[in-house]
Amino acid sequence: MYLNASNIPVIGFTGTSGSGxxxxxxxxxxxxxxxxxxxxxxKHDAHRFDIDKPGKxxxxxxxxxxxxxxxxxxxxxxxxxxxxxxxxLEALLAYFTDEDLIIIEGHKxxxxxxxxxxRSANGKAxxxxxxxHIIAIAAPAEDHTRLEASQLPLLDLDxxxxxxxxxxxxxxxxxxx
Numbered sequence: 001m002y003l004n005a006s007n008i009p010v011i012g013f014t015g016t017s018g019s020g021x022x023x024x025x026x027x028x029x030x031x032x033x034x035x036x037x038x039x040x041x042x043k044h045d046a047h048r049f050d051i052d053k054p055g056k057x058x059x060x061x062x063x064x065x066x067x068x069x070x071x072x073x074x075x076x077x078x079x080x081x082x083x084x085x086x087x088x089l090e091a092l093l094a095y096f097t098d099e100d101l102i103i104i105e106g107h108k109x110x111x112x113x114x115x116x117x118x119r120s121a122n123g124k125a126x127x128x129x130x131x132x133h134i135i136a137i138a139a140p141a142e143d144h145t146r147l148e149a150s151q152l153p154l155l156d157l158d159x160x161x162x163x164x165x166x167x168x169x170x171x172x173x174x175x176x177x
Contacts, residue, residue: 002112004093004102008040009171012104013138014131015117016124020157021105024117024138027160028167032101040099042092044106052080101171113170117157118143128152135170138163 002010013021025041032039052059058069058080068081079095081087089110096102104112108131118126118139128134128150137147138155147154155163 004090004096006094006097008093008096008099008102010093010102010104010112011167011170012107012110012112012114012133013117014106014108014114014127014134015119016122016127018122019117019119019124021117024157024160024163025103025105028103028164031160031164037100038098040096040102042089042102042104042107044104046106051078115155115163115166116152118147119157120146126150136166 004010013025015021022043029039029041052062058071061069062080062082068079071078071080089104089107089112093102104110104114108114108127111133113135114131114133116127116134116137118137120139120143126137126147128137128147134152136153136155137150138157139147140157144154153166155166157163
C-alpha cells in the first residue's frame with residue numbers, strides 16, 4: 001500500500017487518452033462518497049490548462065506576477081502556483097491531509113499502485129509491461145482474452161462496482177468506514 005505523508009492511501013488509474021479513466025474515477029468517487037468516505041483526486045493534465053478567467057481579480061494578480069494565488073470562499077479553496085517544472089507528485093499529495101483515500105489519474109511514472117484502464121476500441125496498445133506498478137487492468141469484458149497474458153487481475157470496466165471491490169480489497173481498512 002502506498003501512503004502519502006499524512007498516511008492516506010493512494011491508488012492510481014492510468015491509461016491512454018479516451019480509455020475511460022475520468023468516467024470510471026467519477027463513478028468510483030461517487031460510490032465511495034455515498035459510503036461516507038472523503039476522497040481526494042489528483043488529475044495530471046499533459047496539456048496547458050488554466051482554471052482562471054481573464055479579467056477576474058485572481059487572474060489579474062497572477063498576470064501582475066504573483067507566483068501563488070489562493071482563492072477562497074465559504075465552501076471552496078483553490079490554489080494556483082506557478083512552477084518552473086512539473087510539481088513532484090509528493091508535493092501534490094501533501095495538499096491532502098484529511099481524506100480517507102487519494103485517487104490519481106495519470107502520473108504514469110510515479111511509484112503508486114495503478115489500475116490500467118484499457119479499451120481496444122481506442123486502437124492503442126496496453127500500457128502494462130511498459131510502465132511499473134500496474135496491479136490490475138480494467139477493460140470491457142470483450143478485451144479480457146487479449147489481456148490474459150498480463151497475468152494481472154482483470155476487472156470489468158463496465159462494472160464500476162467490481163473495480164471498487166478490487167480497490168477496497170487493496171485497502172481493507174476502508175471497507176467499513
